[in-house]
Amino acid sequence: MIDYFGYITTMSWRVSIALEELDLDYRFTSVNIGAGEQFTPEHSARNPMQKVPVIIDHDPVDGGDAIRVFETGAILFYLAEKTGRLMPRDPRERAEFLTWFFWVVNSYGPALGWPGAMFHADPKYRLFDKTDYGNATYEFFTSASVEAHAKLDERLADREFVCGDYSIVDIAAIGSTVPLLLHGVDDLSRLPNLARWYDAVRRRPAVERGLAVGSEARANLPDYYASALFDDRWSA
Numbered sequence: 001m002i003d004y005f006g007y008i009t010t011m012s013w014r015v016s017i018a019l020e021e022l023d024l025d026y027r028f029t030s031v032n033i034g035a036g037e038q039f040t041p042e043h044s045a046r047n048p049m050q051k052v053p054v055i056i057d058h059d060p061v062d063g064g065d066a067i068r069v070f071e072t073g074a075i076l077f078y079l080a081e082k083t084g085r086l087m088p089r090d091p092r093e094r095a096e097f098l099t100w101f102f103w104v105v106n107s108y109g110p111a112l113g114w115p116g117a118m119f120h121a122d123p124k125y126r127l128f129d130k131t132d133y134g135n136a137t138y139e140f141f142t143s144a145s146v147e148a149h150a151k152l153d154e155r156l157a158d159r160e161f162v163c164g165d166y167s168i169v170d171i172a173a174i175g176s177t178v179p180l181l182l183h184g185v186d187d188l189s190r191l192p193n194l195a196r197w198y199d200a201v202r203r204r205p206a207v208e209r210g211l212a213v214g215s216e217a218r219a220n221l222p223d224y225y226a227s228a229l230f231d232d233r234w235s236a
């Protein structure tokens, strides 16, 4: 059994989707980062970075002590290795896969995250709409996010998934892609390849189940923000 500590966040969705896709036995514990639960001594012991998500695998493949993993890239890679699924084995394919996996984890996800973080759930904490500097910073982060979406769209022009078969690269990407509006993308018609991929991946039953994990916490967020976070337009 895997203990999974997360919340309704893009990074946590990566993990809940992977756990669902891999059909692993897991127990979810909500860590409400809006209420500061990531800073408790219990959670700090699980993840010294005081962030979600984190997993503790009580059935590691070597049969030894439980294994703790934090950082979504590490968690997805760990789960793919544990199960031998959702990742190519051939060294040549693996090199291409790693290239795109690290691009998604290190570049795509963070580029999307910054405008999302500035579009705070509570307008009084927003860093834009207040000063010219705030607006310029928001614009800078938004254009980097739009550019990252455009690069993924370009990559998907002649392929169904980001790298070979459906893999943890797609899972890492979809977790970050869902809150399009928060990330400065309000119209997918200019990104047709990304739109096709987004629709196909989001329709997967395991992805739907992954996005539903802990979603009762949605009630903690203002409606307009929750609706953008979950991209309610998609199902409308």
Ligand SMILES: N[C@@H](CCC(=O)N[C@@H](CS)C(=O)NCC(=O)O)C(=O)O
Pocket: 009, 010, 011, 012, 033, 038, 050, 051, 052, 053, 070, 071, 072, 073
């Ligand atoms: N690089 C980390 C990022 C984790 C992260 O930023 N988690 C956010 C939620 S998406 C969080 O826990 N924020 C709470 C905080 O920073 O206080 C990963 O990939 O796991």
